[in-house]
Amino acid sequence: MNIVWIITTLLVCLSVSVKCFVLQDSGIxxxxxxxxxxxxxxxxxxxxxxxxxxxxxxxxxxxxxxxxxxxxxxxxxxxxxxxxxxxxxxxxxxxxxxxxxxxxxxxxxxxxxxERGEESAYMMKPRYKKLTMLGLGTSIATPPGGIHAEVLVVKTFEELERRASDAVGKIIVFNQDWVSYGVSGRYRFYGAARAAAVGGVASLIRSVTPFSINSPHTGSQVYNESIKKIPTACITVEDAEMMWRMSQRGERIEIFLNMSAKNFxxxxxxxxxxxxxxxxxxxxxxxxxxxxxxxxxxxxxxxxxxxxxxxxxxxxxxxxxxxxxxxxxxxxxxxxxxxxxxxxxxxxxxxxxxxxxxxxxxxxxxxxxxxxxxxxxxxxxxxxxxxxxxxxxxxxxxxxxxxxxxxxxxxxxxxxxxxxxxxxxxxxxxxxxxxxxxxxxxxxxxxxxxxxxxxxxxxxxxxxxxxxxxxxxxxxx
Ligand SMILES: [Zn+2]
Missing domain, CATH: 3.40.630.10 (Zn peptidases)
Known part of the structure; x- marks a missing residue:
């Protein structure tokens, strides 16, 4: 037993003194x-x-x-x-x-x-396409008649912040990469709150999955109670990627979103x-x-x-x-x-x-x-x-x-x-x-x-x- 070991042990015990004493008392x-x-x-x-x-x-x-x-x-x-x-x-x-x-x-x-109720999403521009989607748990409904708005596609929250002035009045599409459930799942949890904070009227997130056959993956999300709540849903990896490519080419994208979800x-x-x-x-x-x-x-x-x-x-x-x-x-x-x-x-x-x-x-x-x-x-x-x-x-x-x-x-x-x-x-x-x-x-x-x-x-x-x-x-x- 050398002195360095004794000093180290003493320091460790002092720093977690309560734990050390209890463990000694437990005698196991x-x-x-x-x-x-x-x-x-x-x-x-x-x-x-x-x-x-x-x-x-x-x-x-x-x-x-x-x-x-x-x-x-x-x-x-x-x-x-x-x-x-x-x-x-x-x-x-x-x-x-x-x-x-x-x-x-x-x-x-x-x-x-x-309850999600009836829901649908259509890409109206640059061409007409039905989007496979699922509302996210606790999402509110769209106003009666739905929301028809231009789309802003981003990959990250940081990009959304940079383009905040472009976001006002738009449907925000998050095309976040799959990294892990913990990392990519943040876009499902907080996407609506972050989109609302910069003036978005709805948010659609790319499904949180590493693999897709045009499958939407729902889940929970949380609103920021001090910011206006906006409707939110997931779309498929395929559709999110396609709209990302369209936006990179400078094409104008519009979506018509209808959701009747309700919190009881x-x-x-x-x-x-x-x-x-x-x-x-x-x-x-x-x-x-x-x-x-x-x-x-x-x-x-x-x-x-x-x-x-x-x-x-x-x-x-x-x-x-x-x-x-x-x-x-x-x-x-x-x-x-x-x-x-x-x-x-x-x-x-x-x-x-x-x-x-x-x-x-x-x-x-x-x-x-x-x-x-x-x-x-x-x-x-x-x-x-x-x-x-x-x-x-x-x-x-x-x-x-x-x-x-x-x-x-x-x-x-x-x-x-x-x-x-x-x-x-x-x-x-x-x-x-x-x-x-x-x-x-x-x-x-x-x-x-x-x-x-x-x-x-x-x-x-x-x-x-x-x-x-x-x-x-x-x-x-
Ligand atoms: Zn589970």
Whole structure:
């Protein structure tokens, strides 16, 4: 031990003194403890092998695909605020009760209610062409009779600022490049607000997708409440690119836009909850989640029917094995995720201080699984590496790690920020945004064998973390 090491350690401890003391108090961060927890993880192999076999070769093979197909074929898309979403929630509750899941109930939440109504867009100049479009969630309607205006096509917000004097009275078309969902998605979120700020009368954004067969991809957007609201929709990559080329050639473009979208008062929906109650520590909870609502196009099979039903499938498989874990595993199908995490944010407010020992969500696709992305401290990472070893038989052992400060876990992020270890399912999801928020999000995107593998990963993760004697090491913030 040298002096530099001691000084460095002291400085680090001083800078995060609260965390250091709490971690010492918790007494779970010694090497001996980690070795013991890892040995305990390895002892779960007998049951986790059975879970994998059940999903891949046993009576649960094909079960998730069939359950999901039955669900989405019956109800189709399930937008927040719709009676159809509520009907689909009743159906899922009934099916999970029939399957003998425990404590099945609907947790009431206030959610947005928006309907797109009739909508259309036509390019009138330099030639007549129908534009394939979808209004963006929370958009207002056009005035009765529609908006017929000249178009300004830009690629970036910066270009819009530079050309602000050209924008007044025009329909702004954003032809932003596809970079990533996070980067390109800003044009969908803020396009209308930015266009309105420079005097635009409506905004149309190029669909946020790396691939297109003339497919519009809708999604949420947010107005700046201090600026006039203008109608906003997405158009296809093909049409956005074509109008960009026309504008580069100096051609005058005009569009006729008609939208009757409407925001209704908030209404009530439900997070759908089900459990297997733990045998030894029933108050300590392992959370597995996805979201049950979708956009009002396609079937919401990929985003996020499969992620939501994974929770049911995991509980169902563990019950089929008759192997009750020590801790409670709680599945939550969040409602109204698509309009901004309404279900999970509300639940977090009410259950912030419950004893969650682990939280997880699947909402980035359920293609062939790679493993998990994981947020937790270094001790928890060491334990999770051992958990991933249990999945070597199906080659899904990848563990991409980050700290609890930086982990992006969708709807479970707030718990991770409090120090609770969290995970997201990681799959070969390169094609996820091909179908995202479009008519293309149907059962055809999904593969039954891949879904079995995803349920095996999710079940092994949840069962192991719930059944080891010590809870996963965590931070206390
Ligand atoms: Zn989603």
């Amino acid at each position: 961060s010694t090497n001996l403890d980690i070795a013991r927890i890892k040995a305990d993880v390895r002892r779960q192999k007998n049951v986790t092998d059975q879970l994998i076999q059940l999903a891949v070769n046993g009576s649960a093979k094909g079960q998730l695909y069939n359950r999901l197909a039955d669900f989405v074929d019956r109800y189709g898309s399930r937008i927040s605020g719709s009676q159809n979403l509520e009907n689909s929630i009743e159906y899922i509750k009934l099916k999970m009760k029939e399957d003998k899941l425990e404590n099945v109930y609907g947790d009431i939440v206030e959610v947005p209610h928006w 008062p908030k209404t009530l929906s439900r997070n759908v909850i089900s459990e297997i109650v733990g045998s030894t520590y029933p108050d300590e909870v392992v959370l597995i989640s996805g979201h049950i609502d979708s956009w009002d196009v396609g079937q919401g099979a990929m985003d996020d029917g499969a992620g939501a039903l994974l929770g049911w499938q995991v509980l169902s498989m563990i019950l089929q094995l008759g192997s009750r874990p020590k801790r409670t595993i709680r599945s939550i199908m969040w409602t109204a995720e698509e309009f901004g995490f309404y279900g999970s944010r509300d639940y977090f407010k009410r259950h912030k201080n419950d004893s969650f020992v682990f939280v997880s969500e699947s909402d980035m696709g359920t293609f062939k699984p790679k493993g998990l992305t994981f947020g937790g401290n270094q001790d928890a990472v060491e334990v999770m590496k051992e958990v991933m070893g249990l999945l070597s038989i199906i080659n899904a052992t990848s563990l991409v790690t980050s700290s609890t400060d930086t982990f992006d876990g969708g709807e479970v992020t707030p718990w991770v920020r409090l120090g609770v270890p969290g995970a997201m399912l990681e799959t070969y999801n390169e094609k996820y945004f091909y179908f995202h928020h479009s008519e293309g999000d149907t059962m055809e995107v999904l593969d039954s064998d891949d879904l079995d593998l995803c349920s095996a990963v999710w079940a092994v993760m949840a069962y192991t973390v719930a059944n080891i004697e010590d809870s996963l090491p965590r931070d206390f913030v």
